[in-house]
Amino acid sequence: MLYFFFLFFLFKISLQTSCLSQKNQTGLCMNNINNCLGSEITGNCTGQNLICCISDITYNQPNNIFISKQNFFKIFANTPRNNYLYPFICEALDLAKIGDEYKASAFIAILAGETNKFENLDQQLPSEYFKKFALNWRTNGTILISNGQSQKGDLSVLADGTFFNFTQLAHSFTTKLNDIVSRADMSDRILEVIGRKRMKRGHGIKCEIGNKVGYAVPLCLNGFRKPYCGCEGTQAQRSCPYGFDLTNKCRNSAIITCCVESLKNAMDLVFAIDSSSSIGIYEFNQTKEFIIKLLNNLEIGLEDTRVGVIRFNNDAKEFITFNNNSNLFESILDIPFNPGKTNTSGALKLANEKLFQENNGMRPMGSGIPKVLVLITDGESDSKNETLSEANRLKERGINIVTVGICNVCEEELFEIASYKQSFFQVNNYDEIFDILDGVSRSSNIQPAKASDSFEQKIYQDSYRYVSYNEMDSNQTFYISIENINGKASIAASFDDTMPKTQSDYINEIDEKMDQVDEISVIRPENATNLTIGIKCDNSSDCYFRLKITNETRYINVTTLNYTSDFTTLHDTTEKEFTLTTRITHVTSQLTTKISTFLTSLCQNLQEILIMDSSNMNQQANNNKWSITQQPTAHSNNVHSEPHAKRNWTIGLLGCLKDIKGIACASFLFPLYLCMTYSKAGQGVCDCIFGGLLPLRVKVRTERAIEGSICGDVCATCCCPCCALIQTAHEVEHTQPII
Incomplete structure (x- = not known):
């Protein structure tokens, strides 16, 4: 009998753990998606929080050359499901013809965002879903590159390593700003894991604000603040540089705006240019033209940007110093090409020990003027260790280094030389160097200056x-x-x-x-x-x-x-x-002013209730507990009808900071301290319980002809009740009513 009962129990369990999808696919009910080697399908699982997992084929695919399995699991959880899905993701990368790390990171970041990190495949099997995604990516993506008609094509065009185009890419999948930046964050994380430099900002088409011409750029989202977003000038939030669709909505993401940047602030700027044998006179002249175009965007002068230029080959030689900027452009064009080795370390050492010195026209360190070195080279240095050592010496002094590499093999070294991740730029040849002109100009101008205690x-x-x-x-x-x-x-x-x-x-x-x-x-x-x-x-x-x-x-x-x-x-x-006291006073004053704006209407109502004219107060003084005792004076028989002169509180609101005993009582024994003050003011316990601090403060201020208003009393008791109580208690203990 027990045997048959046991068989029935196993049969019942098997019925509960199997499920059937809406397409009559048989699956297994489970409570953890990470154990599902297939697709999560809406099925007939009866248990709470159970999913119906439909198994898919097992697929073997070699590691992707851009993101290995080891690196993949540095980004995503190492679960049975992700182990199972990794080959399908590699296949999708191949089908989409992903050709570099930036395209791979963008593809995976968008794919992970669309599937909630591969947990939701839209009720499709992995073997189906990832192929469809790759096909749509390659042939059916919406590409917006002008304010004209959008195009359908390969989305990899937008995965160029710039945040601007990444937002356009992500916008073709979602319009939610938080989703766009979270996918950008993941793409950046992937690039970091695989050892690539992070995204640059980039920009789009030209646009206008007033009569000024700018570019479409991506702003930073509140909570997403990166060096590769933002506008260094005038911006038009919620603008539509790419026009409107048929429903009158912006075609571009709300992150994109028109920006007219001002990149003219003063700096001490040195260029170190490569004149090694690996380049020719044409490439050297391209470098000089690049420098001149960059300087055309700046204000040059003793009170603005000062310029120095170093040429390096076998040795390093300065041709222009900060205190010799007359005929600057002609001097740059006259620098001769002289082929030799790539003595980068010598150029950095010369910049540090000679050009970036006050006796050669550099403004003092700590003056708030940025010190920037732009290094332009086409290859690795002769001595990497010496070069990195000299670069570190510069950076330790607070001198920022921007590196420009016209090469494919020098990336690692120049990336290490640069002061920040976003301060490294790379192009394939000298004809492309002008493509990064805006980026290098912006990066040079926004480098932080070292601050001293005063400048x-x-x-x-x-x-x-x-x-x-x-x-x-x-x-x-x-x-x-x-x-x-x-x-x-x-x-x-x-x-x-x-x-x-x-x-x-x-x-x-x-x-x-x-x-x-x-x-x-x-x-x-x-x-x-x-x-x-x-x-x-x-x-x-x-x-x-x-x-x-x-x-x-x-x-x-x-x-x-x-x-x-x-x-x-x-x-x-x-x-x-x-000082600390004046700072706290200033902050409190600002806070009080803002709060009083919102409490104006409340104050007006309280005034009608709490402000009594002197005749009513005198009547109460004679008839009930709100008695006022006047000290006899030698001339008490003389009654003056003139109003009493107003005075300030004997201690300021923040005078409580000097009363340690009062602070302790008000902080830990507030009700008791309040009732004691009521008692000293001649009031009863009921007044303390039902009145609170505000009526007492109004009474004390009015009886003693103290400057102030009901609004001030409300703000003081609401914003800083402990200090307001100490201030009021001090008046009760040390002064007498005069009204």
């Missing part, structure tokens, strides 16, 4: 200046403020982001107005060693400012200055030395 500087209107500060100590919080005298500037700071921007320069999943920021505080994470500050000058006028860091509390105060015709005569009209 003065200007930035052009509608542009950013980035400065880095790395003199860290035990302080955990940095307070940064900007005070505008002339013009309007805003500020942002970060320990993580190398190009922090104000909130108005980021976009959201939904439209949301972002305010300009003129005061922020940032908390230093553990082991963080560098704070980067972004200062943006708006489009009304050029900005002149002083950045100051005090030793006491590490406040960074940026003050916009009046400007005269001579830049050296800048004068600060409202310089302030901040």
Whole structure:
């Protein structure tokens, strides 16, 4: 009997673990998608949270040359399902004719996004789904390359390593901004794992803002802040550079906007150009033309950008220094071609020890002027170790290096030489070097300047200046403020982001107005060693400012200055030395002002209820517990009808910081402390219980003719009840009513 019962039990279990899809495919019910070697199909599983897994064929495919199985599992979970699906993904890469790492990373990132990391194959078997995806990618993708008619074709055209085209690529699959940037993040992660440089920003077609010509560029999404997105100038959020579709919706992603960039801010800029035997005179002349075109976008002068040029072959020689920029373009064209070896280390050493020195025209380190070296070469250096050592010496001083490689074999070395991942550029030949002109120009101009405790500087209107500060100590919080005298500037700071921007320069999943920021505080994470500050000058006028860091509390105060015709005569009209108490007072004052705006209507109602005229108050003083005792004086028989002069509170709202006992009582024994104050003011326990702090504060302020209003009382009791109670208690204990 037990035997038959056991067989029945096994039969029942087998019925519960098998399932049938809507296409009459037999599968297995399971509760973990990671164990499904096939497709997740809607079936007739009766258990809770069970899926119907339809098995597919087993497929063997060699590792893909762009993403090995080992690297694949550094990005995605190493589960039975992903092990099973990897050969199908490799086959799809081959069918889509993916030809390089950028195309492979984009393909896999989009594929993973469309399938929720390969968990949802749209109820299709892997052998079917991945082939269809590859075919659509190769032949049926929507390609938007102008404001004319879109095209159907191979989406790999858009997978060129730029974030701009990646957003266009992702937009052909989804219009959700968070999905687009999450797929870009995954593509970046894949590139990092396989050892390739991250995406560049890139740009699209020309567009106009007013009478200024710019380009379509990708902005950063709020929460997705990368060096390869954003606009360094005027931007038109939610613009449609690529026109509208038949339903009057933007054809481009909402991340794309028209941007007119201002890349003219001052820097000390050195070019180190290769004159080795591996290039010819034509290629050398192309390099010089490239430099001249780049400099045409800048303001050259003693108060603007200063330029130096080094040529290197067997040796390194300087041809132009910072204090010799007269006839600059002619001097660059006159530099002779002299073939030889590739002594890159010698060029870096010469730049460090001679050109980037104050006696040769460099402005002081810490002055807020970026120091930038642009290295242009077509091959690996003669000594990689010496070259990297000299590059590190430059970077340790705060000199930023941008590298341009016209080669296929020099990528690894130049990538290591560059100060940041986004500061390395590569083309296949010298005819393509002008394709990266905008990128190199932008990268040079946005390099952060090393900041000292105090410096003065200007930035052009509608542009950013980035400065880095790395003199860290035990302080955990940095307070940064900007005070505008002339013009309007805003500020942002970060320990993580190398190009922090104000909130108005980021976009959201939904439209949301972002305010300009003129005061922020940032908390230093553990082991963080560098704070980067972004200062943006708006489009009304050029900005002149002083950045100051005090030793006491590490406040960074940026003050916009009046400007005269001579830049050296800048004068600060409202310089302030901040202490902890004044800073807290200022912050609280700002907060109180903002909150009072929202409480105006409430204050008006409370005024009708709580403000009593003097006659009513005198009547209450005679009839009930709200008694007022007046001290007798020598002239008490003389009654004056003039109103009493208003005075301030005997201690400020933040005077509570000096009353340690009061802070302890108000923080931990607030109800008891409040009732004790009521009692000292001549009131009863019921008043304390049912009245709260606000009526007591209004009463004390009114009886003692203290400056203020009901709005101020509401704000004080709401924003800082402990300090408001201490302030009120101090008046009760140390002063007497006069009304």
